[in-house]
Amino acid sequence: MHELTIANNLVELAADHARRLGTGRVIRINVRLGKLCGIAHALYFCFGPAARGTLCEGAELQITEVPLTIHCEPCGGVKRPRTPFNLRCPDCGRPARKVLSGREMELVSIELASQPAATAATRDELQPQGQIR
Amino acid sequence: MCSVCGCGGGEHRIEGAHFHYDNPQAPGHRHDHGRLIEIEQSILAKNQHYADQNRADWRRRGIFTINFISSPGAGKTTLLVETVKPLKAVLPVAVVEGDQETANDADRIRAVGVPAIQINTGKGCHLDAHMVGHAVGELQPPRDGVMFIENVGNLVCPCGFDLGEDKRAVLLSVTEGDDKPVKYPDAFASADIMIICKMDLAPYVDFDVGKASALARELNPALEIVELSAKTGVGMAQWLNWIKAGAANSGGVRCTN
Numbered sequence: 001m002h003e004l005t006i007a008n009n010l011v012e013l014a015a016d017h018a019r020r021l022g023t024g025r026v027i028r029i030n031v032r033l034g035k036l037c038g039i040a041h042a043l044y045f046c047f048g049p050a051a052r053g054t055l056c057e058g059a060e061l062q063i064t065e066v067p068l069t070i071h072c073e074p075c076g077g078v079k080r081p082r083t084p085f086n087l088r089c090p091d092c093g094r095p096a097r098k099v100l101s102g103r104e105m106e107l108v109s110i111e112l113a114s115q116p117a118a119t120a121a122t123r124d125e126l127q128p129q130g131q132i133r
Numbered sequence: 134m135c136s137v138c139g140c141g142g143g144e145h146r147i148e149g150a151h152f153h154y155d156n157p158q159a160p161g162h163r164h165d166h167g168r169l170i171e172i173e174q175s176i177l178a179k180n181q182h183y184a185d186q187n188r189a190d191w192r193r194r195g196i197f198t199i200n201f202i203s204s205p206g207a208g209k210t211t212l213l214v215e216t217v218k219p220l221k222a223v224l225p226v227a228v229v230e231g232d233q234e235t236a237n238d239a240d241r242i243r244a245v246g247v248p249a250i251q252i253n254t255g256k257g258c259h260l261d262a263h264m265v266g267h268a269v270g271e272l273q274p275p276r277d278g279v280m281f282i283e284n285v286g287n288l289v290c291p292c293g294f295d296l297g298e299d300k301r302a303v304l305l306s307v308t309e310g311d312d313k314p315v316k317y318p319d320a321f322a323s324a325d326i327m328i329i330c331k332m333d334l335a336p337y338v339d340f341d342v343g344k345a346s347a348l349a350r351e352l353n354p355a356l357e358i359v360e361l362s363a364k365t366g367v368g369m370a371q372w373l374n375w376i377k378a379g380a381a382n383s384g385g386v387r388c389t390n
Contacts, residue, residue: 002258002290010176017172027167031176036319087318087352095315095351105176105293111167 003039006105007046014110015055021112026059028111034104035068059110068102180294183262187269187297195277197380200296202320203304204313205286208330208363210238212304213281215363217247220373224380225278229268231260231285238283248272259290262297279380292319299383305349306331307340314349321349326357326375333362 010031018026033040040063047061072079072089078100079089087096175181191198201209210230217226228249230238239251250272252264265282274280282298284291303324305313308331314321321327327349329342346358357375361368 002293005257005259005261006176009179013172013174013176013178017170021170023168087315095348097352097354107172107174107176109169109171109173111169113167 003042004046004050006039007043007050010043010047010107011050011054011056013107014059017110018055018112023112024055025113026056026110027113028060028062029056030062030064030108030110032064032066032104032106032108034066034102036099036102037105040065064108066101066104069100070096071098071100072096073098177293180262183266184295184297187262187266188299190266191269191280191297191299192383194274195383196274196280197278197376197383198280198282198296198298198300199376199379200291200298200301201281201283201304202288202291202301202324203286203306204288204309207286207304207306207309209283209286209304210241212328212330212361212363213283214241214245215366215369216372216376217242217281218245219369220279220376221245221247224377225275227272227274227278227280229260229265229272229280229282231283233257233285248274254285258285258287259294260284260296261294265296279376288313288317288320292323300325300379302326302328304328304330305345307335307338307342309340311339311341311345312348314345314352318352321356322352324353324356326359328368328372329358329360331362331364332360332367333365 010029014026014029018024031043033043043063044061051057051059068081070079070081070087070089071077072092072094074092074094075089079091079096081087081096082090087099088094089096201213203209213228217228220226226247228239228242228247230236230242230249230251231254232238232251233254233256235253236251239249242249250268252260252268254260254264260282269280282296284296288303301324303320303326305327307329310316314327327346329345332342335342342360349356349358359368359372359375361372363369
């Protein structure tokens, strides 16, 4: 479920930049996601609903996945574990203390429509649900 | 618009009164090529911004904050109840409770005379820095004290969301698997202290404390580990001393014992 929060945050961030630049609609969003995040499919799924009613509605989401790499101290090198859910060195089997890549969750760039949006989006921010009592 | 952070959209409710929801208009869909804008920013930058604000605010007020993360049913609330009972005699304490539904946990804390506020995340699976900031604004925890934040029971989603806490505690009960540190590495890698709880049940289950500790330390060599039973009191002194030391080191906190 935190994928929806991440999708909301992504949409909000991209829309904020578009609004600041004053050019309106976002047509493409380029994202870098580490393998360890494990949310690429879920993010595609959540992106549409999250973008609805914002400057990002209808934008294409492009995800570049970053492989998991670790630094193995005993082997003294950069290794790629066989599965993303196993932080052990594929050669010596020792657990890695340092993840070099695979945790990325970054908005790389956005592509803005050359023409300003006909309708200005009014949605300022998306906030996660929260009821305090 | 909210006067604390300026939030104006989405859904947000405090004590049943503060609620905002907007009705956006959708712009039309067109196919064209546009201007590429390089951004290179963390997707969770906004949460980080709120977390940094929370941290600065709480430190200014001398409040030492601990974020509790565990699976559902590991015993977070029971440990909190048994922790605040002796701690409130020496330090001002307050608790933020996170659950999808009900105020049961906040009620348990209030029942022992400690101020608490409940956040219900609805379908949300974790607390974030924005909702916790609002909750703390309502709670008004005492200055120069300790504030506990009990996250939603979940070893996955809460780990990526900094709330502005000083320390993060992960609970692992002996009724769970002793290989959980490697199955849920983020929770154990991001924690400052691991509390192996329900130790009173250890003789009846196959949980290997040495193995769980070794696996957790392989991921996080600096991890503090306490073996504890909130029922029998085993390990409570070590845990309370860790809190008091953390509070004293965080600056501005006066410990009277």
